Amino acid sequence: MAHAYTPGLRVSEKTVVRKERRLPIKGEVVVAKGDRVTSESIVARTHLPGNVQLVNVASKLGLPPEDLPSVMLKKGGDPIEKDEALAITQGFFGLFKSKVPSPCEGTVESISTVTGQVILREPPSPIEIDAYIDGEIVEIFPEEGVVVETVGTFIQGIFGVGGEKTGEIAVVVDGPGQPLDASLITEAHKGKIIVGGSHVKWDGLQKALEVGAAGIVVGGFDDPDLKRLLGRDLGVAITGHEDLATALILTEGFGEMAMAHGTFDLLKSREGKKASINGATQIRAGVIRPEIVVPLEADAESVQEAEGSITGLEIGSLIRAIREPHFGSLGRVTDLPNELRQMESESMVRVLMVEFEDGEQALLPRANVEMIEG
C-alpha cells in the first residue's frame, strides 16, 4: 500500500511561524532584513493603478474616428483635470464649438483612431501591507514583500470568517465543553480575542460584535447563524474578505461540539497574551485554514521543529471522528486492519478501530478521522 496519511490541523505549543506579506503588484518594501516589527508595522506599500474611463470622443463630436487627432487637445500621457476639455471642434468660423470634457482627473492613456475612444486613467490609489504578527523580518522580496518570522504558539481552526485581527486572548468559559453565552461577554472584551468552549449562538456572536471584540475562537457554530451573519448561504468555503469587525474561528466544525482539550488548554495557557488571528479559509486547491498565532519571547533555536513532517496513523494515535455517527468524539487508534471493510452504508473502505474517551469501541473509515497532535 502506498504511503497513506491523514491530514490534521496543526496545534503547536511552540513553533517557528513564517508569514509572507506580499503586495498585489510591485511596489516598495519599507523595512530591512533583521528589523523587529509589530503586527501593526507597515512593511511594504504601493499604488494600485487607477480606474479606467473610456470616452468615445469621436461619437460625442459626431466625427469619424480617424479625424480624432485633429480635435484632441491632449495627447497620450498628458495629465488632465476633471471637466477640462479633452477635445474641441473648430465649429463655423470659430462659432458653435463643441467640446468634450474629461469625466475625471487623471492621465490620457490612449487615443484610438479605430474606435474613436479616448482612455483616461484616474490617479493611483495607495495601499499598504502590515506585518500581521510581531516578529522579525527574515527575508525580503525586492519590490514585492517580506517574510516575517516569530516563535510562538500556532493553532489552525477548521473554518473561519473575517480577515486579520489582533488582540489579547480572553478565555471566558470554564472548560472546552461549555457554550459561549452572550452573558459571558462584556464591554471589557472590546478589542480582545474571546475563547469560548463548545459553541456560540447568534446572541453570543451579536454581543461580541456589539462590544467590538476582535475575534471569537470556539468549537462550533450553526450554519443557519452563519447564513444570517453573511446575509447569504455560503456555497463555497472561500472566506476572509467579509467586512466583519469580529473574526470568527471554529476549531471543530458546524454544530455543537467541545473544543479539543489540547487546543483549549493551550489557548488557556496563553490568556492575556497578544495574538494575531485570521479567519480566512479556502477549502479548494491551495487549502488555507484559519489560524491563531501567539508570538512568544523565544528564539528560533529553542524550537525543535517537526514542521512539514506528515505522520501516518499508528496504533495509539489520538484522533477525532469527523463524520456521523461519532462526529466530534475523541479517541485513540487501537487497530489498523489492512483489508477493506464494509460500513453500514455498504461502502467498502479502509478502516481503523478506535477506543473513544468513554471506553466505546468503534470501526471507522480512515477518511472519517483527523489526527490530533499531542
Next chain:
Amino acid sequence: MSENGKIKAIVATDCGSTTTKAILIKLVDGEYRLIVRGEAPTTVEAPFEDVTRGVLNAIREVEELSGHEILDGEDIIHPNDGTRGVDLYLSTSSAGGGLQMMVAGVVKSMTAESAERAALGAGSIVMDVMASNDGRLPHEQIERIRHLRPDMILLSGGIDGGTITHVVELGQIIAAADPKARLGAGYNLPVIYAGNKDATEEVVKLLEEKTSLYKVENLRPVLERENLGPARDKIHDLFMEHVMAQAPGYGKLMGWTDAPIMPTPGAVGSMIEAIANRQGIEVVGVDIGGATTDVFSVFQNTFNRTVSANLGMSYSVSNVLAEAGIDNVMRWVPFKLPELSVRNRIKNKMIRPTTVPQALDDLKLEQAIAREALRLAFVQHKNFAVSLKGVQQERTISEAFSQSASGATLVNMMDLDLLVGSGGVLSHAPRRQQAAMMLIDGFLPEGVTRLAVDSIFMMPQLGVLAEVHEQSATEVFDKDCLIHLGTLVAPVGTGQEGKPCIKLETTLPDGTAVNEDIPFGEMKVYPLGVGETASVKVTPARGFDAGAGPGKPFESTLSGGVVGLIVDTRGRPFNLPTDESERVKRLDKWAAAFDAYPTS
C-alpha cells in the same frame, strides 16, 4: 515511443484536485485490458508541492496490487521488457484548480458564446464571459478582468470582413486592465485572438506588449458556422506551456509523459465524443466531482460541454444546497431530518471534503444532494447546448408554425440513446442500482434510454490514451470502463396515481413471459443482465408517449445491464407529492423496486 503494434503495457494517471489515480493496461491474449487501478492523495499543495510525489505513490500502489514492476526508484521503466516497465506513460490533470479562462466576444449570444464553447470544449472553467453588450460599463469590465486573474483569455469577435470597431474596443479594455496571470508573477498573461481577421493588426498593436498574444483563425468566420478547432488546440498548447509549467512539479511530469498532458475534462469530452461518433448515437455524459460537475453531450453531431464550477459533492456541496434550496434537496430524503442538522452536516462535509458516508442515512442524504447537483448542472447544460444564434433560417410554412427558433436547445431527451455517469458518487455508489436511480432522477430521461456508469472513473486516462493509441483505449473502454446498468423506458405524460400508463410485453432471457399493465406512478425493474437483450413491445396508454408518439405502441430490442430493464411510469414532467408521509412512502417504494438499499 514504441510503435503501436509493440505496445504491451501502459500506465496512465489523472491528477485530480484531491486524488491522483493511476491505471495499468496490458495486452492480454491479444486484447488490451485494465489490470489494476491505484490511487494516492494529490501532492500539489504544501508540504510536498510536487505533483510527481502523488503520481509515484499512485503508480507504486499499482505495482503492489499487480506485481508488475513499473518504477526503478523514481523513474518509470521504459519500455516494457516483457516482465517489467511500460511502453507508454500518459497523464491528465485538473489539479491546482484546472484551467481557468476568461472569454470575450462582441455579441453575448453569438461570438462570445462561440468563444465560451471553444474554451469549455478544451476543458477549461470559464470564469467570465465578456461582451460588448453584456450590460456592464467598460470600467466594470476592466475591474472584473483585474480581479479574476485567469490563466488565459480568449478574445473573439466579428465575422471575417465585418466591422472591426467592437472587437478592437474589447482589445482596448483588456489592454487597459493590464491583466496578470494567476500563476507565476514573472510572465505575461497568454491571450488568444480568434476574431475578425481584419482586426488582427489593431489587436496586435494593443496587446502585443502587454500580454503574450497568439493569433489563430476566427472561431466564427461567418455567422452560420463555428470554427472552434484552432482556438481549442491553441488552448491545449498554452495549457501545457504556461499553466502546467507553472504548477509545482509539472515540469518534471511533462518530461515523463509520452504525449502532452491534457486537462481532465478535455480528455473525458473526447471520450464521450468518440462513443457518439463510433456508434452513431446521441449521448449525454456527466462527471460529478467534488468541486465541479461537467456535462457533455452530442446531439445532431454537435458536441457540447458545460462545467458547473460550483456544483459538486465535497468542496461545492454547500453550494448545491444554496442553489437548489433545502426543500429541493430534502424532497429526495426518505426520512425526517431537522433543517439545522441537514445544514450542519452539509457544511461539515464542505470543510472536511474527503470524508465518506459511513451510516446509511448519511449515504441517502449524500445521494439526495447528488440528484440536485445533477439536475442543476443539466439545466445549465440545456441552456448552453443550443443551435447557433443569429443565423437566418429559411422556413417552410409548416416550420413557421412550429417556430423552432435559432438558439433552441439541441438537447432532446426523447432522442437520447445513452446516458453515461461518472465521478465518485456515481462510480463508487455501494450498489449500482443507486447510481441508476440518481441518473434517472437527476436527468429524467424520456422514452427509451440506455444507462451506464464509468466503473472506476477512468475516462480521463482513456481520453488521453485515445489521442495516441486508439485501439487500446477503445478495447479497455468497451470491456472494462463502462458498466452497463440497463435500459430505461420512461413515457412522457402525466396522469393519476394507479391509472393506466403503459403495457409491457416481452419474454425475458430466463423464459419468463411478461405481459403487464403498469399503472402511473411506478418504478419497475425486470432482470435483464449484461450482454442480454429482449424484444419488448411497449404500448402506452392514451396521452403517454414512450418514444413512438402519443399512444403509439412500438417494438424494440432492448439491452440489459447490472440493474436490468427499468420502467419508470412516474411521468414527465415528474412531480413528487407535497405531503411528507406520502412522499416518503413513494421514495421507499421506488427504492425497494430497485433493491437499492439494505433493509434493516
